[in-house]
Amino acid sequence: MQIIVVGCGKVGSRFAQMMSEEGHDIVVVDNNNENFKLLDQNFRGLKVLGVPIDEDVLKQAGIESADGLAALTPDDNINMMACQIAKEIFKVPRIFARIQDPIREQVFYQFGVHTVCPTNMAVQEFRALMMGECSTTACYIDNNIIDFEYQRVRESDIGKKLSDLSVPKDSMILGLIKDGELHFNQPSLKLGIDDEIVIVNKL
Known part of the structure; x- marks a missing residue:
């Protein structure tokens, strides 16, 4: 190019x-x-x-x-x-x-x-660090910045289904990482110990 x-x-x-x-x-x-x-x-x-x-x-x-x-x-x-x-x-x-x-x-x-906008991206990263979350580098889709965030399953959520969880308005649950393998979001998918929830945020 x-x-x-x-x-x-x-x-x-x-x-x-x-x-x-x-x-x-x-x-x-x-x-x-x-x-x-x-x-x-x-x-x-x-x-x-x-x-x-x-x-x-x-x-x-x-x-x-x-x-x-x-x-x-x-x-x-x-x-x-x-x-x-x-x-x-x-x-x-x-x-x-x-x-x-x-x-x-x-x-x-x-x-x-x-x-x-580096300001928006930095704010999201600072929030992730403060909340003990791990956030990857954001990516760019059309005119939107999309951030992929990983959250370890809380003890109180073990055994629940992904569909039982709620996320903010501009976010959605992409799937669940079990034993190093990504499983895309399915209503019947249950949360286990050491699983990580993959969340997509529109910044």
Whole structure:
């Protein structure tokens, strides 16, 4: 894939490096030449110095033939504008943005821009740690962040059926792990000692 990465900070540089190592054609755009130093010396992609919401700069980065654009600057406004330009003017097929402010997530959604909000993800992880739960890395489906959470069966629930358990509104029980094997949710599935319940949460 030909991918443009807007922003070469800590997140942008690591994402660009990873995608480049996987064999994709990467172009990184940033208005600060110093930020390019965050890329490894073996980075095989291209670097374009300039304002990432300038159409001429984006053309120089190859946006007219790009398969995707990731707006990863620490500025939500810059990310929004870069995504709008990519989507509405250059018709880039895959676009997503990093956002800092969870309140703005709906605004991005209205423009059809996929988002990843580190704030929301961190809050969910902190909650899991505080409650003694183990949560995996979240994944991204359409415009939703989905988190898979594991909960060890409580002693008071042993012998109950999965259908007897309740979960919050934006969650559902995916299944049960017994002896290291995942069993998808069935009404008759009973909870045993050392079993783990797999819960899917929409963040």
